[in-house]
Amino acid sequence: MVGQDADPTRDLSTLTISQTFSPTVLAYLKSIAGNKTPLPASQLQEYHSYWGTIHDGETSKSNDTSSHPTQPKAHSMAPPVELKSLMEYLTSPEGDAMMPLMETDLSYPISSYFINSSHNTYLTGNQLYSESSTDAYKNVLLHGCRCIEIDVWDGDSPADREEKEEEKKHKFRPHLPRSLSPRRGKPSAEKDRTAAQSSVGADTLSLPTPWQSASTAARAEPRVLHGYTLTKEVSFRQVCTAIREAAFVTSDLPVVVSLEVHAGKEQQEIMVEIIEQTWRGMLVKPPASECEQLPSPGELRNKILIKVKYVAPERVNTKAAVKAATPSMRRKKSSSSSSSDSDNQGSVDAKKGKKSSIIESLSALGVYTRSYHFKDLSSPESTVPCHVFSLSEKKFMDIHESHGPTLFSHNRNYLMRAFPAGTRVTSSNLDPAFFWRKGVQIVALNWQKNDAGVMLNEGMFTGSGGWVLKPEAYRGQRRGQDLEVSDESQGDAISHRTLSLSVAILAAQGLPLPVGDRKADGFRPYVKCELHVEKPEERSGQPIEGGGRSKEGEYKHKTKTSRGIQPDFGGENATFSGVPGVVDELSFVSGGDRMYFTWGPNGGLVILDIGVCMQRSAAVVAPFKIQDDEFGKDDLAAWACVRLDRLKEGYRFVHLLDATGVTSAGLLLVNIQKSLS
Secondary structure (H helix, E strand, C coil): CCCCCCCCCCCCCCCCHHHHCCHHHHHHHHHHHCCCCCCCHHHHHHHHHHHHHHHHHHHCCCCCCCCCCCCCHHHHHCCCCCHHHHHHHHCCHHHECECCCCCCCCCCCHHHEEECEECCCCECCCCCCCCECHHHHHHHHHCCCCEEEEEEECCCCHHHHHHHHHHHHCCCHHHCCHHHCCCCCCCHHHHHHHHHHHHHHHHHHCCCHHHCCCCCCCCCCCEECCCCCCCCCEEHHHHHHHHHHHCCCCCCCCEEEEEEECCCHHHHHHHHHHHHHHCCCCECCCCCCCCCCCCCHHHHCCCEEEEEECCCCCCCCHHHHHHHHCCCCEECCCCCCCCCCCCCHHHHHHHCCCCCCCCHHHHCCCCCCEECCCCCCCCHHHHCCCEEEEEEHHHHHHHHHHHHHHHHHHHHHCEEEEECCCCCCCCCCECHHHHHHCCCCEECECCCCCCHHHHHHHHHHCCCCCEEECCHHHCCCCCCCCCEECCCCHHHHCCCEEEEEEEEEEEEECCCCCCCCCCCCCEEEEEEEEECCCCHHHHHCCCCHHHHECCCCCEEEECCCCCCCCCEEEEEEEEEEEEEEEEEEEEEEECCCCCEEEEEHHHEEEEEECEEEEEECCEEEECCEEECCCCCCCEEEEECCEEHHHECCEEEEEEEEECCCCEEEEEEEEEEEEEEC
16 A cells, blocks of 8 residues: 655755765766766756755845846856765755646636545455455545545444354354353343333334444444455444544545445434534535535635435425536537436435435535436436546446547536446556546545556655646536536547657666565566557547556566666666657656556557566575576566656656555666657
């Protein structure tokens, strides 16, 4: 799971050159400082500006520059490119390969943003038998996640839990007569009286069983777990408390809590009670009138949005409710099928003659994020401003093939969530790039597994506060403008450029070892670069190879293998020339063992994957055991991911994360050249 650490930039004020850099890296820095391989012109200007800013406070008092208004102070105060100043510059934020993020415009409706999202957030590992933990919520929230998921089930009362624990210890007990059971309990007569009183109370007061005690310690409360598996549970109350404590520590942008409710109605009432108590002051208040357009994230700072199934109030006719909630809409040519004049899930249940499984008080907590059952993109609820459709990756692929342009247009103005298939029992992930290209705001990933999907997600959202404004052509209308649905695809909606990118890979230092390794003797790292581009079938609605799973890119480069944790890669170039269809706001570069990605040909997302992997030395452990790195899977050692529009040119350090996603001391020295035409 990706973790969160402090900024890896080191304070060099007390360090000597030899203490800061390895001999290999130092040799390259000396070559740059000695003008054998000088800084490119654009970076030299940044270097001068950096030193001018550093010394401005020391010199402004003694030097009057008002008589030279046209002469940049930074250039006049810049020292020559000498080794120590170069060293300090390259290890500062200005010398980082990743450009600081520009301030985000938070005035658009929330449907105009990509939202950093987690799937089955409570799990710490696989989907079958791993632990559930409140720490998982804290970790993702502190690392910038803004949409989390809670699966809620009926809980056991303390007495029920005690009995289950006893049964685990004495598995024969269920077969014994109750009179022989050693478990202490009430006398038989008292039990009879209690049963009678409960019966009378149930008839007169209609109180649910979990509420027989007013004490929260004695009643059953909802629990959080992955149903019908062996995963361990955690209490819903503890999860809500953890969310309250971590939600707005690193970002004040809104948090979406996606509730998957499997609990009965009595336990749902307890859920509402816990939510209102624990998140008091954080919940979004309903608007004075019916919502006609979504608010902006800037209006929802420090607020929790609850995504839960919508149930129309009983006193209102459900069809009329949907009609009233649907603003006037200009619909251009829509290729969406029209299976039926369908309503929300509550009305579907009403048609079937049964009540909804979600109680009204819980449903009412979903203000701007009401979950509706998806039927098709022409149903009445598809134009309700605050609706959210949640689709599994397989269902999403089906809609892509049948109504791709309408799907993209829908996601300009309305929220959609995509999540991994239930068959991903190891907590592997879908390829989020495909879903982002379709405009999906909430692409929920299994943060439990640090795979390619999570790495791409890190590249998209790092430093953003969890909300990234979509490219202009992917956004919906601003507040106050009429909504519009058309059949324009992402390939038609956005202008594309041609990318030429060259990354000279010089050297690295302080590389972390792969998980489980303790000795660097057999460590043989190499750097791997890939470009993942959009295939034509994505634009035409044809089936996608692999069904959206991450796969090796079409453009790739792997360096020669080096040795040790301070390797020299000799300046080997990874060159990608004339890559068409790039949108640089949605392009990424990653260094370490995985990824850089960018929007690719004809609107596709290109992923440039630069990574540090290791190859194991061949070793004879026993006469018939020989390990050879040509046949085994190479272990991940370190990685980084940088969005293309934030990738700086020139000599830069890429700060690496280790294989588990935690900031390491690893640095990769590169020389980057890029052009977009």
